[in-house]
Amino acid sequence: MATTTGSSGSVLRSERIAAGILPKVLHSFDMVAIFVGIVLFITNAAVVAGAGAAAYIYWLLGFIAFLIPGAVVTGQLGLMFPGEGSIYVWTHKAFGTFIGFFAGFCAWWPGILVMIASGDAVVSFIQQLNSNWLQAPWQQGVVIIAVIAISLVLSVLRFRVTQNFVNMVFLAYGGAIVLIGLAGVLWLLNGHPAQTSYAASSWALTPKNWTFFGLVILALLGIEVPLNMGVEIADVRAITRYLLWGSVVVMVAYLIATFGVMTAAPSSTYGSPAAVATAVQQGFGVAGRVIGAIVDVIFIGFFIFTTAVYNYSFGRLLFVSGLDRRLPAAMSRVNANKVPWVAVLVQSMISAFFTALAFIIMPYTLKTGFSPTDLSTVVYNILSAAVTVIWCLSMVILFVDVIIIRYKYHEAFARIRLAPDWVFYLCSALGLIASAIGVVVTFVSPWVRQLDTAQWDRWIGGISILSLIVAVAIFFVGQSTIKRDLSDEEVVAQVTNQLPT
Numbered sequence: 001m002a003t004t005t006g007s008s009g010s011v012l013r014s015e016r017i018a019a020g021i022l023p024k025v026l027h028s029f030d031m032v033a034i035f036v037g038i039v040l041f042i043t044n045a046a047v048v049a050g051a052g053a054a055a056y057i058y059w060l061l062g063f064i065a066f067l068i069p070g071a072v073v074t075g076q077l078g079l080m081f082p083g084e085g086s087i088y089v090w091t092h093k094a095f096g097t098f099i100g101f102f103a104g105f106c107a108w109w110p111g112i113l114v115m116i117a118s119g120d121a122v123v124s125f126i127q128q129l130n131s132n133w134l135q136a137p138w139q140q141g142v143v144i145i146a147v148i149a150i151s152l153v154l155s156v157l158r159f160r161v162t163q164n165f166v167n168m169v170f171l172a173y174g175g176a177i178v179l180i181g182l183a184g185v186l187w188l189l190n191g192h193p194a195q196t197s198y199a200a201s202s203w204a205l206t207p208k209n210w211t212f213f214g215l216v217i218l219a220l221l222g223i224e225v226p227l228n229m230g231v232e233i234a235d236v237r238a239i240t241r242y243l244l245w246g247s248v249v250v251m252v253a254y255l256i257a258t259f260g261v262m263t264a265a266p267s268s269t270y271g272s273p274a275a276v277a278t279a280v281q282q283g284f285g286v287a288g289r290v291i292g293a294i295v296d297v298i299f300i301g302f303f304i305f306t307t308a309v310y311n312y313s314f315g316r317l318l319f320v321s322g323l324d325r326r327l328p329a330a331m332s333r334v335n336a337n338k339v340p341w342v343a344v345l346v347q348s349m350i351s352a353f354f355t356a357l358a359f360i361i362m363p364y365t366l367k368t369g370f371s372p373t374d375l376s377t378v379v380y381n382i383l384s385a386a387v388t389v390i391w392c393l394s395m396v397i398l399f400v401d402v403i404i405i406r407y408k409y410h411e412a413f414a415r416i417r418l419a420p421d422w423v424f425y426l427c428s429a430l431g432l433i434a435s436a437i438g439v440v441v442t443f444v445s446p447w448v449r450q451l452d453t454a455q456w457d458r459w460i461g462g463i464s465i466l467s468l469i470v471a472v473a474i475f476f477v478g479q480s481t482i483k484r485d486l487s488d489e490e491v492v493a494q495v496t497n498q499l500p501t
Helices: 013-021 028-039 044-051 054-080 087-095 097-129 137-155 159-189 211-220 225-232 237-264 275-283 285-323 341-365 372-408 410-416 421-442 453-481 488-495
Strands: none
Touching (some): 028 159, 028 225, 028 285, 044 054, 044 372, 054 372, 054 410, 097 137, 097 285, 097 341, 137 341, 159 237, 159 275, 159 285, 225 237
């Protein structure tokens, strides 16, 4: 049977055959754990704290204008088209082949950068345990590459086994976040004033703190990522459940952690991922050193496993691109565990390469002037900001998708509709505005004190522009190298290792 992937609205090959290749193993709790692993980078609370009391206003604006609209739109599209690849599939339905691939790339590429950022967070927490550890940039790079390698191993195991580990780490992570909030309460009960001023002027939204809204948007990105594994969900009701309960967990957790950091951690630590552990050390007094170390270890474990979550969930975008012949069919090969191992291997190698470039090659060819601790913090924030810009672009497309799909698939939309039409128009408008503002304010001022605005903008702009150029190049190079079309049966045989590529 020939494929029908050329025009807007056509059925992608991956929609037809992915469900027959990958097993249905994900349930509601699994989806919530994946959602939290993707979205809840609790270290973002340490950076947002730099906005002062205005941080709480920015969080609320982000929840109302971005997280909730994104959840509503994602739920509608996910129920209509629960295929593997989420935004890649939905944008194909709305706009066709090229824009579908472009949106998929803009949603996939941040995963490469975030894998490095999560490994970098592990470095920061290890340094929190002992400031004498990982002094050399190359040592930090080796640790990050090791984290990526561990994520690769976890990502090619039987999916149910890996997900069970992720679920356990998710519960421990939740307990550690509660300790951050409790540390703030204990700090106040022991008679200490909050480390952050709550004077009336500190609540103002000013040009000096606008950039923190960009960070809030970053902290809430990834709403649609669990649906990259749409055909692996055992019960379709898990889609709305994870969006509801996952969003609640994320909102509560970010507010708790922000309160704990702003109350107990010194303001000089804001911007460092490890500030969340510092809050625990400060708040628990004489027991703080031990409890803080325990929280450190939990966060180290979480960020190792969340790297695996990024690896296997973003790898599904490469998997479906291979099935649909946007990329070589080999990208969709699955192993004996029915896991797309080539996809996660390729993106692990890409992440490891950029890690080596940033932490091993560049520090010895360019004089950065940063201390070892500063280097990990600066790289973490630069990558996070670049992720914000690129990922927000894919979210802009997502918020447009829902309106186009409402018109193109009116009957299906009305049959599955989660809310009145005006709600989707409102969500689309709010999401578009929030995404656009998130991109703009990211360039307003740096999130770290080690860079001036010009340096910050050059790094963020350069990474973002280069990434988009790469997206376009990959699409056209990939299309030009495809020599012939294949039937569904031939593609299935290839990816399951029954025929040579």
